[in-house]
Amino acid sequence: MSGVSQEEFIRTVREAIGTRRDVAERPADYGVARVVSPDGPIVEKFCEMVLDARMQLHRVGGPADVPAAVLAIMKQHGVRSAIVSEEAFPGREALRAAMEAAGCELLDLRAPDAPFEADLGITAARLAIAETGSIVVRSGPDVRRIGSLAVPVHVSIVPRERIVPDLMDWAAALGPDMPSNEVLITGPSKTSDIEMKLVVGVHGPRHVHVVLVG
Amino acid sequence: MSDARAATVPDFRTRAARAIAEPGLSQAVTSATLRQYEGRKRMLPELGHPLEIRDLAARIKDHTLAHLDRYLAIFAENVRRHGGQVHFAQTPDQAVEIIGGIARRHQVRRIVKAKSMTSEEIHLTEHLEADGIEVVETDLGEFIVQIDHDRPSHIVTPVIHKTTGQIARLFERVLGTPYTEDPEVLTAAARRHLREKFRTADMGICGCNFAVAETGTVCIVTNEGNGRYCTSRPKVVVALMGMEKMVPSMPDLAVMLKLLAKSSTGQRLTVYTNLMSGPRRPGDLDGPEEFHVVILDRGRSRILASEFRETLRCIRCGACLNACPVYRTIGGHAYNSVYPGPIGKLITPLLAGYDEYKDLPNASSLCGACFEACPVRIDIPMLLIRMRDDLRRQGKMHWFQRLAFRIWRWMMLSHRLYALGGGAGRLWDWVAPGGWHRRAPFPFSAWTRHRDLPVMARRPFRKMWKDLENS
Numbered sequence: 312m313s314g315v316s317q318e319e320f321i322r323t324v325r326e327a328i329g330t331r332r333d334v335a336e337r338p339a340d341y342g343v344a345r346v347v348s349p350d351g352p353i354v355e356k357f358c359e360m361v362l363d364a365r366m367q368l369h370r371v372g373g374p375a376d377v378p379a380a381v382l383a384i385m386k387q388h389g390v391r392s393a394i395v396s397e398e399a400f401p402g403r404e405a406l407r408a409a410m411e412a413a414g415c416e417l418l419d420l421r422a423p424d425a426p427f428e429a430d431l432g433i434t435a436a437r438l439a440i441a442e443t444g445s446i447v448v449r450s451g452p453d454v455r456r457i458g459s460l461a462v463p464v465h466v467s468i469v470p471r472e473r474i475v476p477d478l479m480d481w482a483a484a485l486g487p488d489m490p491s492n493e494v495l496i497t498g499p500s501k502t503s504d505i506e507m508k509l510v511v512g513v514h515g516p517r518h519v520h521v522v523l524v525g
Numbered sequence: 526m527s528d529a530r531a532a533t534v535p536d537f538r539t540r541a542a543r544a545i546a547e548p549g550l551s552q553a554v555t556s557a558t559l560r561q562y563e564g565r566k567r568m569l570p571e572l573g574h575p576l577e578i579r580d581l582a583a584r585i586k587d588h589t590l591a592h593l594d595r596y597l598a599i600f601a602e603n604v605r606r607h608g609g610q611v612h613f614a615q616t617p618d619q620a621v622e623i624i625g626g627i628a629r630r631h632q633v634r635r636i637v638k639a640k641s642m643t644s645e646e647i648h649l650t651e652h653l654e655a656d657g658i659e660v661v662e663t664d665l666g667e668f669i670v671q672i673d674h675d676r677p678s679h680i681v682t683p684v685i686h687k688t689t690g691q692i693a694r695l696f697e698r699v700l701g702t703p704y705t706e707d708p709e710v711l712t713a714a715a716r717r718h719l720r721e722k723f724r725t726a727d728m729g730i731c732g733c734n735f736a737v738a739e740t741g742t743v744c745i746v747t748n749e750g751n752g753r754y755c756t757s758r759p760k761v762v763v764a765l766m767g768m769e770k771m772v773p774s775m776p777d778l779a780v781m782l783k784l785l786a787k788s789s790t791g792q793r794l795t796v797y798t799n800l801m802s803g804p805r806r807p808g809d810l811d812g813p814e815e816f817h818v819v820i821l822d823r824g825r826s827r828i829l830a831s832e833f834r835e836t837l838r839c840i841r842c843g844a845c846l847n848a849c850p851v852y853r854t855i856g857g858h859a860y861n862s863v864y865p866g867p868i869g870k871l872i873t874p875l876l877a878g879y880d881e882y883k884d885l886p887n888a889s890s891l892c893g894a895c896f897e898a899c900p901v902r903i904d905i906p907m908l909l910i911r912m913r914d915d916l917r918r919q920g921k922m923h924w925f926q927r928l929a930f931r932i933w934r935w936m937m938l939s940h941r942l943y944a945l946g947g948g949a950g951r952l953w954d955w956v957a958p959g960g961w962h963r964r965a966p967f968p969f970s971a972w973t974r975h976r977d978l979p980v981m982a983r984r985p986f987r988k989m990w991k992d993l994e995n996s
Contacts, residue, residue: 313622317601320613320822324768325594327830335587337773343577344780364793421810427724443794452808456757460750461720478794482779487603489740489802491812492757497794500750504666504682505708506689507557513665513712514719515750515797 346442347476353441357474358523360444364498365511366519373525374402378409380522381466385415385431388464388518392416393431397453400435400468401524426455432462432516436469438484439521442477443497446521450492459496465516467496471525534861537884544855550686554678554856557685558847564791565844565898571793572783582784583902585777586838589738590829596738596771597820603741607803609816617647620821624649624730624763625656627817631761633658633727637719639745639752640664641732642680642841643767643821645863646876649730660730661722663751665715672699678857680864681789681843686856719751729755729813733766734840735781736818739774742802743818746785746795753799762813764801768820769829769837781840784900789842824876832915833908836871838901845895845905851888860885867895867905871912883921886912929968947985954980 347356361368369380384390393415395407411417418425426432434454436446446467450456459465475481481495500515511517534540544550569575589596601611614620628636636653638660644650650660650671662671666683670676673695677683684692689706696702702714731752735744743764745752756762772778786792805812828837846852846866857865862873862882870889874882886909895905916922936942953962962978964970972978 313626314612314614314619314819317598317611317613320615320820321594321597323615323822323826324597324829327826328591328594329830331834332591334591335584337588338581338584341581341776341780343574343581344572344776344783346571346573346783360793364796423811424724427720445794445798450809450812451806452810455810456753456812458810460753460757461723478779478783479776482775485740485775487606487740489607489742489800491607491801491803491806491809493800494753495794495798496796497798498796500748501796502665502712502749503790504664504669504684505692505711506553506687507560507682508689508708510708510712513716513749513751514663514723514754 341479345477345479349476349480351476353474353476354471354523356476357439357441357444360441361521362444364444365501366444366498366521369520369522371522371524375405377402377468377522377524378406381406381433382409382413384464384466384520385410385413388430390415390430390464392418392429393433394418394420394425394429394455394458394462395433396420396435396455396458398435401470403435406433420455420458426457426461429462431464431466432458433466433468434459436467436473437493438481439469439474440476440478440481440495441474443495445495445497447481448494448496449490450494451490456492459494460515462516463512464518464520465496466520466522469521469523471523537859537861537888540859540861541855541888544859549688550856551854553688554685555853557682558853561682561790561843562847562898565788565847566791568787568791568793572787578780578783579900579902582780582900583838585772585780586901587835589771589773589777590769590834590837593768593771593829596773597768600736600738600741600771601820603739604803604816604818605741607741607816608806609741609803609818612817612819613822614819615822617821617823620647620765620819620823621649621652623819624765625653627761627763627815628653628656628658628728631727631815633761635659635661635722635726636728636730637661637663637722637726637751637755637759638729639731639747639755640667640683641730641765642863643732643765644730645677646823647765647821649765661719661726663719663722663755664747665712665749665751668715668719669695676858678865679843679846680841680866686858723751723754723758726755726759728761728763729757729759730763730765731755733764733770733818734785735772735778736766736770737773737775737778738771740802742800744778745799745801746782746797747799748790748792748796750797753797756799756801756813757811760813761815761817762801762804763817763819765819765821768822768825769839785840785842788844788898788900828872828875831875832911833871833875835903836868836875836908838903839868839872840901842900844898844900848894848898850892850894851890860888868903871905871908874912879916879919879921883916886916925968925971929971944985944987947981950981
């Protein structure tokens with residue numbers, strides 16, 4: 312394969328930098344970047360931002376209430392088939408049973424095209440960010456990358472204790488052990504490419520529901 | 526733009542005049558850019574310290590650029606640690622060869638591609654298509670550009686210059702969609718068309734908004750989700766990045782993310798912020814089997830060594846385009862460059878050479894709206910002045926301008942000539958209707974062809990000052 316070696320490429324860069332290295336110290340304090348303080352009402356902030364990002368919010372008291380909330384969402388969209396990712400979240404087994412009892416076909420998460428065929432995809436948020444209303448989905452052995460993308464309706468289960476105040480808190484906890492893929496989802500798939508008119512559901516889900524537990 | 530094509534392109538003045546004459550263009554671009562500009566103004570104050578965070582972002586970038594050799598090595602090592610492969614290209618040809626080689630090795634027939642301005646720089650799609658590969662642009666705007674054989678005119682919203690009617694006719698012709706001006710229906714048609722491409726592509730290509738050195742992570746942001754598809758479904762994924770996209774660590778990335786979408790489209794955050802660190806891991810349910818990162822120099826090390834280093838801070842948000850009165854009036858195509866607008870006037874001549882683009886740095890009124898809008902505090906007006914000076918030093922200024930400024934200098938340095946010039950000007954002011962000269966005789970017509978000249982003050986400042994001293 313062509314191109315140049317890393318050594319040669321970096322040598323050119325080093326020569327270009329020359330002696331102008333001490334122009335800026337690496338910043339020591341990122342305090343000015345923080346928007347949401349950990350001391351504030353972060354759950355309320357998260358809820359406000361979820362709605363502002365055009366997602367739908369369902370607040371339930373505990374894991375036992377999750378199935379009813381999801382069944383209502385299924386009814387709203389006429390859902391007949393779904394994929395449920397396999398990461399642990401409170402009430403997962405009860406939810407699956409309730410969905411099947413309601414006549415929803417649960418597709419095999421491992422079937423390559425299942426996310427393209429399902430009416431609904433359920434994932435759990437690894438974290439949620441109050442500042443932006445984002446939900447953080449990490450893919451891996453239990454979660455399909457496209458399980459929250461190819462489906463027309465995405466439901467994210469967000470246990471209340473997973474909400475962090477600020478993007479800085481999300482970033483601070485990330486280190487060298489990054490997974491192959493992590494995505495911050497902040498709203499339904501959308502575009503304004505045609506004369507700045509907003510259209511949702513362009514490639515990804517048209518509807519994103521956040522079920523906040525606790 | 527290839528050299529051969531550029532040679533036949535008329536000069537900027539002609540291109541700008543044509544753009545202004547194009548019906549509806551200026552209105553379309555103005556209304557779209559104003560919307561994004563207003564969105565930015567509404568959203569920025571949400572950052573508790575909107576000025577300080579921009580200074581912080583500028584410092585992060587300056588620091589990274591001053592140690593780019595080190596961060597590139599750290600980044601490459603970490604990508605490899607995750608199982609990814611890193612390639613280095615100093616020229617567009619090398620980058621194209623690397624990516625073409627990967628495609629050939631996997632006998633790729635269909636590529637889905639997310640938006641990447643860097644890929645436009647190296648004409649990647651054209652080269653891959655010449656190899657007989659189907660390359661599908663999947664960002665809605667870029668898709669429209671591709672099926673219309675057009676060029677993007679804005680780095681964030683590529684079809685800002687097109688009306689819904691034009692897109693409707695295009696879809697009718699190419700996709701067979703019955704004519705409609707409903708963007709919902711048009712978007713749905715594109716969705717159906719592209720969904721099958723996503724499902725069946727062998728290879729995905731994306732750009733890179735930020736590369737995080739300490740974690741070996743490529744970050745791309747998209748609103749539509751096409752970037753996620755392109756990097757999740759195909760077996761092979763290639764991310765192409767300009768080498769300046771580096772940030773040291775995740776907190777640095779968070780600072781940039783806070784600024785990018787707010788500055789760009791007035792969103793709090795782009796819908797999908799996608800972090801990729803290597804290929805799928807053993808046991809993962811999906812994701813690419815091979816993950817390649819191609820790091821491109823293409824003149825960037827030359828910029829790094831020059832007095833224009835701070836242009837490499839640019840995070841391609843497009844805020845300077847949206848703020849620019851010149852861009853709003855002429856749109857993106859008149860710049861004849863992958864990067865239009867204020868930042869394009871700087872980086873295009875720097876990346877592609879002064880010879881082809883020496884008129885771009887002069888296409889500015891130096892009003893400073895771009896500097897005000899820039900999230901990483903690039904002093905674009907100051908750098909444009911510096912570049913004009915650089916052009917002069919390299920003898921790339923028109924002889925007439927050189928002569929005019931020499932005479933100007935001569936008059937400004939002589940007290941008597943200055944006073945004489947002022948006197949002559951005041952005489953001429955007798956024939957200025959409404960206090961403005963709209964048309965001047967040669968050689969001053971070079972000025973009044975494009976702008977009016979105000980009359981001079983009734984009494985020169987020198988005299989007013991003298992009166993003050995005597996009173």
